[in-house]
Amino acid sequence: MNKKLFVLLLLMAWSMGYSQSMRSDSLLKVLRSELKDQSQYDQEKEKRMGELRLALRNANGAGFDKQFDLCSKLFEEYRSYKFDSAFVYARKLIALAKGFQQKEDLIRSTIMLGSILLNSGLYKEAFEVIQKIDTAGLTNALKSDFLVLRARLNGGIGEYDNDAFFSAGYYRQADKDFKLADSLSPPGDFEQTINMAFLPDSVKRKNLTPDFFYHLITRRPMPAHNLAMVATRLSFAFTGEDRLFFIILGAINDIRSSTKETLAIFLLGQELFKMNQTNDAFAFMQEADRNAVFYGTRNRALQIESMLPLISAKLVDEKQHQKDKLLIGFLTFLIVAIILFFLLVIYRKQILRIKTSEGMIREKNKELERVNDKLWESSKIKEELIGLFFKTCSSYIEMLDTIKREIQHYIKLGKYNEVQQLLKDLHIDKEKGSLYKMLDSIFLTMFPNFITSFNALLNEEDQIWPKSGETLNATVRIFALMRLGITENEAIAKVLDYSVSTIYTYKARIKSRALIPANDFERKIMEIEFIDKPGIG
Incomplete structure (x- = not known):
């Protein structure tokens, strides 16, 4: 999804008055889409770096400015992409500056080296690098960069120690260095506005809402990597859905800039875990782990692990818990179905007993005979299905008990x-398929002529015959369940793990192709004969 489409999606969300939660859900969809295109962004970055490496090889022996510029560009490409390569080019920059006796560029290169050592979690080595820097006579800009690096390093160690x-x-010490850096190189208007997000609510102006900061950073032209860093930083100024929103925005732009030394995707996994969105939390934390391994971020890898x-x-x-709920639901449904069945039998018997007229008795005797046939058929169906139910439940309970003990052990x-x-x-799909196959086998034992009778209701070109190796396919299975007495779309959908709309669509499609009126189709299905009825030779 390109940037224009992404911005359009977010603007639509605001214009339609979406809640914070719905905006975060929309951004999560964008993030998942961008993860699928991640390799494309990485390929584009690799292509750029390949061109720069070729240019650097061709510039061998050229002047300082040309070589230093190409090495700087390669370092910036690798800085947030892969530590090992960034480390190589940082050392090349230092070697060039030393060779051409460029003191200011040497210090700048040393600071760059310290920054990637910090990103990789090599705190001791980063301290050793910055301790070698002679800060005397530095420009305010370089001294500010030095102080910011030292502040970040102290902050990183403080977070790592967690003591x-x-x-x-x-x-x-980190706070002291940040303040000194600000005094040497005051932040611009944009940075000052971003800093206002961290003011206490009692001091912050009412118009400094999350919407305000979103529009501030998205309408300002900046590279995707910079946008990711600003969005991630803003996430620390808010809580709840607002914090989640900016973290996701940062993660999206990290992907677009092929940033592997990324904090946003790790923070996203943590935040979703706190919000009990465990599936997404696990997926994004795994992505953060892959990024940490790829880049070589030791401290982040430990946090993720x-x-x-x-x-x-x-x-x-x-x-x-989901499996337990499914099993309980199935048991409840079966118990209710059995109770309703017996209530129906009792009701019909009471109807027969109140008939006293001889003529009515003869008529009711015929009716009773038909009812008895149905009862016998239902009894056989019930016998087979209850046997299937207890056999299946016993198998799954045993399997669940085995899995539980193994998981507890591990x-x-x-x-x-x-x-x-x-x-x-x-x-699960295989187990479900086995269950359906067992149900099909029992059904065809009771209704061996069902498939032939079913297709007799359809035009020849519309007939549905199981393929080789199949018992019943999905369409025929729906009507087989109806023949067993499960007529409600909701009940059929639960048994077959389909949506109600899918069941409705299947039934409507078959009825539209039938040789008889659609209203009579289900009645004809219910008239398909049961095997070995009483009184049939």
């Missing part, structure tokens, strides 16, 4: 990969 005593000292088991365990619990041993593999080995 009430030691982290406080690092945070104090500590989060993934928590999300995975919660995901397993949710899946188990969790106690901390073998989460085995838990994931165990879950991957659960082929």
